[in-house]
Amino acid sequence: MKLFSRLVHPYVVWISIFVLAPMLLIVLYATTTSGNGTLTLQFTADNFIRFFSDELFINVLINSLEIAVITTLICIAIGYPAAYFISKMNAKQGAILILLITLPMLINMLVRTNAWIGILSDNGVINNVLGFFGFEEVKMMYTRFAVILGMVYNFVPFMILQIHASLSKMDKSLVEASNDLGANRMQTFLKITLPLSMPGVISGITLVFLPAVSSFFIPKLLGGGSELLIGNLIETYFITTGDWNFGSAISLIMAIIIMFSMYLTKKVDKGGRD
């Protein structure tokens, strides 16, 4: 045991250097003025005041949260039924489907997202087909629709896998017991299966909402300039403008909002189970 506990030490060092230190640096940057020398640190709350007093920034924040929430809801709507039916199948068929769901994840996200441009663009696959049947061209690229589509496409496997894990872990005799006690399929689903699969749904939400709210390359590729999200904002301030202090402040605000929403989902989950 002692040997094993010692094995953890390199990891602790790793975490402190590459995770903890950068986070502390972000806090430091966010709370200081720009152009500081190391010895003449000037603490300030200006960065935060700037963010919350500008309507543009607030709108970007709201827009990001909106898109993330919509993406998450769609992922649940698609992922739950999919996971449910996979868990009802026999083990072999189920395993094949799970493999098919995980397979695209082996290919780089950027490549897969880029592929959507070919499908959605004005002279892309869909519009060609529509044109062939005499329909008018539909603008899909650089819209909110495209951004959400890209996110759902990228993140829905996480939702399916999480929900499937919790459904397949469930004791099948509980469903039989519920049927036995007079509950029909629908009642059994609502009173037994759904509540017992909530932990899976919650971890699915966490795994979809977090990347969705902070994603920057999906809105960049599929949304163009039309959808400015918080991720893009952070990217702009760090890379284009070079204002690391303000960029850090936005990151920090984002992190706090994410932590708070995780805390809320956990709370909702617990409340549902008591």
Added chain:
Amino acid sequence: MKKLIQFSNIVKEFDGQIVLKGINLDIYENEFVTLLGPSGCGKTTLLRILGGFLEQNEGRVIFDNEEISKLPPYKRELNTVFQKYALFPHMNIYENIAFGLKIKKMSDDVIRQKVMTMLKLVNLEGYENRKIDQLSGGQQQRIAIARALVNEPKVLLLDEPLGALDLKLRKEMQIELKRIQQEVGITFIYVTHDQEEALTMSDKIVVMKDGEIQQVGTPTDIYNEPENEYVASFIGDSNIIEGSMSEDHLVKFDNHEYTCVDFGFKEEEIVDIVIRPEDIRMVGRNKGKLNGKVKSSLFKGVHNEIIVETQQGNKVDVTMTVSNKKPVFNEKAKEYISANSFYVDILEIENMNDDEVIARADAQAWLQDGEDYVSLAKVEYQVKSEEGTYPLTFKTKEGTEITVNIFVVKQKYIQDEKKRIGVAAFDFYKNIDELKEAVAIDTDLKTWADAVAWDLDTDEKIEITNVDYDFDVEDIKEGKYTISFSTRGREFKIHTIANAEEDKVVGLDFNPEDIHIMSKIGY
């Protein structure tokens, strides 16, 4: 009593394997019925068909004069207590029990009243707000029963509900279950593989094997009048003997005829005879119907289990010649060599090669220091297919040699034409040191003598159960010893509070009504 459930010709297949082979069974109101059988006999499958979780391939299930085969489980007027309880982990005790009533949309105060009554019935008052994982196995079991009974079903199905509990708790729950059944007065159908459980609780036992019903009857019927050898051996301990019916009320086994109460068999029909161990009395020698020698006595708590052998098995005697020959030492080469004389069957002599001769003689040579083995370069012998003694010499490269004898004999061979059993063994030679090194002496003696027994008709091997000799391996001396090998004789198991010394000859007595005769159907 009213007939409540009727299975007619139920057949069930899983992946081409027939699990139920046409079950016909009637179950009445207020009965405690047990489906009893080993795992894989189809008892749980039958219960699940009744519960609606499986559909039969053929046959009909009539419940209260109505065919229910196509009804989903939630429309059937019966409830199940599952093997692992299947309590809902996200609900507390109260919600678990109230589940069925809430589905039926009863008003809250009626539900509360009924749940409380149930908690009282299962002796768990005041537990309503506990969580499932705060209960012990036995308590969870009672909640599962309460959850099922609160719906006031006409039938309660119980699928091995006590399997996960320890012995003491199981006994308590058996009594508890019987009490609950009598109190609520509904039919219980109980699945178990535990014969004692079945005997304790049931009004009616259904003994099953390989998807077929073997016997249906009250516990006393099943115990006292088993219909075949399978039921007899599955329920309780028994002595099962093959015999024949000389005429009505007269059965014959081991060359003696005994009065019994059974009749209606064909003359000379081969039958199975069951005598329960507790029905046999141990009396003085020549005072009972049989005499036998006490082979063992085991303390079993309430009684002693005594094994009495009334007839010996088939026996063959061999002679073991024990020598104290030390290995031959070659001063020059610093080598030892050793070998034993051995006996060989006249019929085997032609097929013998050098390797086998070395093995039979247990010949080996080794260096004085280091104990490294030296290979035997030469094996010299000349044998004819004729009884006699032939010298055999083993030599190493360095010229170390030893000479022993091969005795060509006809194997000792005993055939019992009546019982159709053959027994054979060889005389053999052993060294004192080898005997002392033996770990499992009986098995070693069997191997050395190559003792075998077989069925004369089928050639199947029969176990040699007894190895008798009167020497002590620990301080055996040179000389000749007789060892006898024999098959299992006729043994009776007796349960009695009396005790008996081993090897004592006693008489055995039993009453005519304690001899149960069964036809050999299906065997």
